[in-house]
Amino acid sequence: MVWDAWGSPSGHKPLPEKIRGLLGQVFGVSGEPATRRDEGDVPLRPSALTPEQHAGLVAVVGAGNVSTDHRDRLRHAGGKSTPDLLRRRATGEQDAPDAVLFPADHAEVLALLEYCSAHAIAVVPFGGGTSVVGGLDPVRGAFDAVLAVDLRRLDTLTRVDPVSSTATLGAGLTGPQAEELLGAHGLSLGHFPQSFEYATIGGFAATRSSGQASAGYGRFDDMIQHLRIATPRGTLDLGRAPASAAGPDLRELFSGSEGTLGIITEVTLRVHPVPETTAYQAWSFPDFATGAAALRSVIQAGAAPTVMRLSDEAETGLNLARAGDVGGAPVGGCLAVTTFEGTAAHVAARSAEAADLLAAAGGTALGETPAKEWEHGRFSAPYLRDALLDAGILCETLETATSWSNLAELKAKVTAALTESLTAQGAPALVMCHISHTYPTGASLYFTIVGKQADDPIAQWARAKRAAGDAIIAASGTITHHHAVGADHRPWMTAEIGDLGVRVLRAVKQTVDPAGILNPGKLIP
DSSP states (O other): OOTTSSSOGGGOOOOOHHHHHHHHHHHOOOOOOOOOOOGGGOOBOOOOOOHHHHHHHHHHHOGGGEEOOHHHHHHTSOOOSHHHHHHHHSSSOBOOOSEEEOOOSHHHHHHHHHHHHHTTEEEEEESSSOOSSSTTOOOOTTSSEEEEEEOTTOOOEEEEETTTTEEEEETTOBHHHHHHHHHTTTEEOOOOOTTTTTOBHHHHHHTTOOOTTHHHHOOHHHHEEEEEEEETTEEEEEOSSSSOOSSSOHHHHHTTOTTSSOEEEEEEEEOEEOOSEEEEEEEEESSHHHHHHHHHHHHHTTOOOSEEEEEOHHHHHHHHHHHOOOTTOOSSSEEEEEEEEEOHHHHHHHHHHHHHHHHHTTOEEEESHHHHHHHHTTTOHHHHHHHHHHTTEEEEEEEEEEEGGGHHHHHHHHHHHHHHHHHHTTOOEEEEEEEOOBOSSEEEEEEEEEEEOOSSHHHHHHHHHHHHHHHHHHTTOOSOSSSOOTTTSGGGHHHHHHHHHHHHHHHHHHHHOTTOOBSTTSSOO
16 A cells, blocks of 8 residues: 555545535635655654664565565554554654564464564564554564564465365455455455455454445454464464354454464455345435434344445435435435345345335335445545545544444434534534444444544544543443554553453463563553
8 A cells, every 4th residue: 555545546536626615615625635745755763673683583584574675664654544644644753663574474473473572572463554543553662673574475375165165364365365366266255344455364353353244244253263373472273163162262362352462374264155146225214313223123133135334414415415416316314225145036035125124114215326336435435535634634433333222322422522522622523424334232333524634633633532432431332343442442441341351361461472572552451
């Protein structure tokens, strides 16, 4: 990805005239893009790696796989959250890992961790670089140096078991690479988060990722059958069967561990045949409460589509303003999107059952066009975020989840916290929300915030984020449903899992990483 924004250069476009006009009307900004710097002009903190340490690392992974190059260090300096990108674009010296390493396999990762543990060097595992919660910050702490360990060379499909419908994948494979390799066998993983084009198999596992098709295929952690993990104390091979009663399932402990307990090098996953057909249907609901109740009726009846999403009134209105009225869709209300994948017979039966339930719950069918348009653009939202940042607009997201009975209260309290915080800072904002993932007992809420940047937009967002995090905990939501904890959500981890829960995590870390080199400053308070 480009160093100071999301994705590839080809994905970045100037803001459409319609959007620039809206920015002028609502926020009083021109929409003119800021001047971007060349990455070679960005000053980096000098590498702290000593010649002896450099030589020791070369002995582990080879001379061509230890880089202190300016470009490599800058592109591994963090993730892609709005604060990450604002810091990247700021003047002054930037922090960055002291070197970037590219191990070839599990054995090299294991040897690398043993060396770093013995020589007081911190290690940040690096997959696609898509973290939006500070999960890749190169924190040195008390260590002599910090490395980014890029897993891109762990990129093979090592085994396919068509009888059991499983596949074993290297942790460094990106989503598209994994789908291409599986597709050659007529198989698919079906995991499509917004970060799909760049994020990796190891990153999906390490963050308990949830893809946009989770209603049909489940979360990534639901798909995991086996994990191979390198730690400073040795190798863990977890998962001998689809289910087991041999004590607590340690796969659950290391799935979501965010590189703080070990580096995931290989994952065996449940896969499925490439869908024979896909059906699309969009729906309009008079208000968010009616739409949420409709989605609940579908998921609780066991008739879930592959994808099922609901935008609130604000998000629906903005999307209509961007795209124009589509297919006779009424302006106003709330837009829901559903897709169905599988065999023709399965899709026909499931879509018919879901349609009956959604119509009975107050939905108006809009046809397939809005759903197809959502799918066509589902990976492009971060590009719009970056264009807005260039134009002086603050744009960021956060997400949470709770029970169905608590959904309305959580949404109202988080919306109020964000609105009040930003308004108090002199920059009123538009707060939008959608349901992105559903379960029989509850759902996730995904918020998007758009407002005029203050003089210090990083501090502006930090204050609003604190208000939202406090509101989430007070309203009994989870501090993160699928973005992970990283550094940004770490202040609320004790409130989420309790003092004893924190001590459990610390005890595990002390066992597998006694020197504390693995991704310091993340996840564990």
